[in-house]
Amino acid sequence: MASIFSKIIQGDIPSYRVAENESFYAFLDINPLAKGHTLVIPKKEVDYIFDLDEDTYNGLFQFVKQVGNAIEKIIPCKRLGMVVYGLDVPHAHVHLIPLQGVGNEVNFSNPKVELSQEEFQQIADRIKSAFDNKV
Ligand code: AMP
Numbered sequence: 147m148a149s150i151f152s153k154i155i156q157g158d159i160p161s162y163r164v165a166e167n168e169s170f171y172a173f174l175d176i177n178p179l180a181k182g183h184t185l186v187i188p189k190k191e192v193d194y195i196f197d198l199d200e201d202t203y204n205g206l207f208q209f210v211k212q213v214g215n216a217i218e219k220i221i222p223c224k225r226l227g228m229v230v231y232g233l234d235v236p237h238a239h240v241h242l243i244p245l246q247g248v249g250n251e252v253n254f255s256n257p258k259v260e261l262s263q264e265e266f267q268q269i270a271d272r273i274k275s276a277f278d279n280k281v
Pocket of ligand 1 (some may be wrong): 150159177
């Protein structure tokens with residue numbers, strides 16, 4: 147059965163897309179630890195990130211950097227945290243989380259930021275514009 151993230155890539159489940167190319171896809175985490183919390187995934191469905199073939203693994207992290215640069219242009223933050231957790235969804239993914247430097251911000255038990263659909267969409271659109279070099 148296709149993972150929930152493969153269904154997102156195929157458009158069967160909606161997502162707030164921030165960037166995409168032939169091999170990779172980035173979208174807002176629906177339970178964000180911070181505004182702009184983004185997931186970056188390979189379109190190829192592989193559960194464990196360290197099982198990715200060399201090209202996909204290297205390509206994923208090049209894409210992560212490009213997406214990260216776009217997030218930093220839009221979301222004021224001290225740094226962008228990069229986390230690979232992957233215990234819930236069996237499809238390799240990298241979390242990019244804007245950090246304010248106040249400590250304990252990458253604790254997945256923390257309360258999530260509540261955003262309206264409009265706010266999610268606006269953040270995604272702005273990051274996408276930055277990714278497309280339009281801002
Ligand atoms: P983990 O596998 O532990 O890295 O966590 C999976 C992450 O995927 C969690 O942060 C979820 O909030 C996120 N997530 C699960 N389903 C969706 C979805 N449909 N759209 C966006 N993010 C999702």
